[in-house]
Amino acid sequence: MKNTRRNLLKSSIAAGGILLAPQGAVAQAPAVITSRRFRAWVTRGRGQTTLQELTLRPIAGRQVLVRTEASSLCYSNVGAVLGLTSAAAAGPNPPAAAPKPAPAKPPAQQRAMIQGHGGVGIVEAVGPEVRRVRVGDRVCVSGTPQCGACYQCLRGRSDQCQFLSDQNFAVMGDMADGTPVYQNSHIGGMAEYMATYEEWVVPTPTQVSAVELAMVCSCVSVAGLGSTTSPSNYVESGSIVAVVGCGPLGLSAVQGARISGAARIIAIDPVAARREVAMKVGATHVLDPNAEGANLLQRIRQLASWPSNQPWGGGRTSGLGPDFVVEAVGAEAAEPRVERGPDATGVQAIQQAYQMCAPGGHIVTTSLARGNVTLPAVTFNIGGRTHHAGQAGGCSPMRDIPRFVAMLESGRYDAKSLATRVVPLDQALVAYEEVAYRTTVTAIMTA
Ligand SMILES: [Zn+2]
Ligand SMILES: [Zn+2]
CATH class of the missing domain: 3.40.50.720 (NAD(P)-binding Rossmann-like Domain)
Structure with missing residues (x-):
């Protein structure tokens, strides 16, 4: 089908309101038109995490919309998601029990944010500048990006890719009251969708289960x-x-x-x-x-x-x-x-x-x-x-994650023994508490 505006509009209707921009689409063409609704765990201030219905913002440029299959509930997000702390870990010589006043929150922590940092899923839409993946691809949304073009990537240190520290977060969707919602590390994961950029996406064409794939890609x-x-x-x-x-x-x-x-x-x-x-x-x-x-x-x-x-x-x-x-x-x-x-x-x-x-x-x-x-x-x-x-x-995502998936496929990497708790999206906080208290090795959320 040729990329005429008429045909793009037909694609949009067939995709339920989303206009998928094929590669090579003219720059002026809108990448995605959508009013799609989806569920996400949104944190508004430390530990204030609730399940919300969001409306997706349009996808454009190098953005990739991934329908989440599964996502790992990482221990590093325990504080943000649940608001828990360990006084004993405050420092080598923590001060006696005197409560500290809450520190002033920098603007990034005041934003409504989908926590998590990565997962696995299926590409549902791509912006017109995306080359790495196509609609329908199964992908790992990596916790670290690899652009392949920055100073660090060109010197073999893509684990330090400069997109990692990029703070220019895009609004991913909006809450019912109009509050804009961002994603942790440009990727989120505790949601039915991740709207990320192609730097974070690694193609993983495999038939293994979503839970095992989410574990090996975590x-x-x-x-x-x-x-x-x-x-x-x-x-x-x-x-x-x-x-x-x-x-x-x-x-x-x-x-x-x-x-x-x-x-x-x-x-x-x-x-x-x-x-x-x-x-x-x-x-x-x-x-x-x-x-x-x-x-x-x-x-x-x-x-x-x-x-x-x-x-x-x-x-x-x-x-x-x-x-x-x-x-x-x-x-x-x-x-x-x-x-x-x-x-x-x-x-x-x-x-x-x-x-x-x-x-x-x-x-x-x-x-x-x-x-x-x-x-x-x-x-x-x-x-x-x-x-x-x-x-x-020190991992290089595009080089190494496909190798890790191959280790999973060949049975050499045992993901099941590590994914000791698997829950659907609406029970993610219950499982997160188990992660926080270390009563499970880790947990995977399926969406
Ligand atoms: Zn993590
Ligand atoms: Zn880079």
Whole structure:
């Protein structure tokens, strides 16, 4: 069908009021005309989250409208969605119980906002400038963008793509009272639609279930697999790996280490249920930091003395430590209702991860900890450890997410064991509380 205005209008009527702009459409043609209504969880101020019916705004330019199939309920949004806090994670030496006055909210937090940052779904409309995907494509809406053209993307650091810090948020839709609604990180996810830009969209042509696809495409799994299987962070086969923290990110790192052929994978977490999942998905050893206490580093070094402790025969001494360490703990966003770790700020775990790593080894830090890290200066300077820091475990979305989907399709990545709670959209807040209190590994919302 030719792109005449008459035919575009016909398409609009066939699509229920939406005018889909085919590629190459003349610039003057309206991209989308719509009055489509949809449901979304909208946050208006910290913790003030309600289910609303919105009216979609027109899609234009490089925008991509994705009908959400499923979305991961990320722990990093607990504060914004539920308004919960953990006093213990306020800092290394939190002040005594005196309540603090609420800080003045910057304008971005006063906006009505759809929380979440990504998910999976089907493209329903594209703006006239979009090239990466077409209507009908199944896509992952990535937590980090990759434009392919900015300074960082051109230097192989698309995990730092400059679109990530773009604050020029577009209004996605309007509430019944006329309030304009934005989306967290340009993408949202806790809604029946995501109106994003092509920089955030990765084509994922696969038949796997929406829940499993949402799990493997979630920010945490992408970071866990990215930290262990991306070319810049590659775990050598036969190496010894420690993963500090077994939330969905750490459990994905355990799986990435297994997929990469690590000989030993030592998983560390205070929650017994999470240590069980770690063993199920690939850990060879698990440790409870509360039970080990001050002996934790020594225990890990003992476990890392493999294949022998004979340095004259190619082995390693028992003080050497793992070749590769992934840190995936982070600060508490709420007070957990399961076993609690030794440090609510997450800083101690970073320091321990650095110190347990073998000289000459690699450490990848991934978490959102709170506070300042202190390390022994001599070890830091001449200890030979290479520190990899980055968004999403240093993952390059367009390069790596299709690889992760292939790991899922081939059965090497176990998404089901991590998606321990699956709920429909209208029960998302109930599941979010379970995520907040750590009584589930993570949760997936289906729309
Ligand atoms: Zn996240
Ligand atoms: Zn870029």
